Every structure is written in structure tokens, then in C-alpha cells.
Amino acid sequence: MTGMRQPAPGTSRAARVSAAVWLVAVGLLAAVLSGCGAEAEADGRALFATNCAVCHGAAGEGTEQGPSLLDARYLPDQLSDAEMAAGIRNGVPEREFEFGPMPGFPRFEDDDLDAVVEVVRELQREAGLLEP
Ligand code: HEC
Secondary structure, eight states, X not given: OHHHHSOOHHHHHHHHHHHHHHXXXXXXXXXXXXXXXXXXXXXXXXXXXXXXXXXXXXXXXXXXXXXXXXXXXXXXXTSOHHHHHHHHHHOBOSOSSSSOOBOOOTTOOHHHHHHHHHHHHHHHHHTTOXXX
């Protein structure tokens, strides 16, 4: 009698386990899918916010620690993408300003450098300094 009233424990447990497995599988799939596409840009923004904004400002407008990246001397006709990437990787001596030198980012991969240079160009574009 008591045995009849109890739900079959094996079944409901199996159902719960398989539901949990599905949730994990769907979660993993969602994580993988959201990782695809537009990754370079997202990473560039995050890299810039973490590593550059402290000196150059969130929008590249400059701070007391570093110059504005919206300065005319950093537009593409004065500083190419390759030159900019080299400066970021190797650092920049105190040269144009009196903030002191800029530290290099030797651990940035080529993709990171490309992404962060692209962010600087986007900031210059958003400031109306480059053709859209
Ligand atoms: C500790 C402060 C500091 C940090 C952090 C920093 N910079 Fe700089 N950056 C400077 C200073 C100072 C200069 C100007 C040096 C000079 O010419 O006198 C500079 C110059 C530059 C230039 C001009 C390069 C050139 O060749 O003249 C670019 C582009 C630049 N920074 C981008 C970045 C990016 C992108 C990051 C993050 C990956 C970054 N900076 C992180 C301080 C900083």
C-alpha cells in the first residue's frame, strides 16, 4: 500500500537528471554561439577599457596621465595602423608630450593589437575626425 503511493523514485530522478543534462547542454551551446562573430570588436573594446582608458580616457579623449588619441597627430595620415600597433606593443618614449613614456603591451597577440587599433580608429571616427 505505501509502496503504491510513492512515486517511482527511479523515474522521477531520471527525469530530473536528464532535464539537468539538457539545461547544461543548451547553456554550453548558447555560450559557444555567443562567442562566435563580432569577437574582435568586443575584445578590442574590453582591452581598451582595461588597459588604455586609464591614461587615454574611455573615449580616447585623454587624461592627466596620457594624451588624447583624438589628436591630429594620431590620425591615419600621420600615424599608420602598423606604426600604432608597434607603439602599443613596444611602448612609446616620452616624445610628443610630457606625460612620461607609455608602457608597452608585449603580451598582446597580433589579434589583440589589431582589435585595439581598430577601437582607436572607431573612437576617432565617432569623434567625427575620420570619414564614416
Ligand atoms: C600609463 C599610461 C598609458 C597607458 C596605460 C597607455 N598609454 Fe598610450 N600613451 C601614453 C603616453 C604618455 C603617450 C604619449 C607619449 C609621447 O609621445 O610623449 C601615449 C601614446 C599613445 C599613442 C601614440 C603612439 C605614437 O607612436 O606616438 C597611441 C596610439 C596610444 N598611446 C595608444 C594606447 C593604447 C591603445 C593603449 C592600451 C593598449 C595605451 N595607449 C595605453 C600613455 C599611456
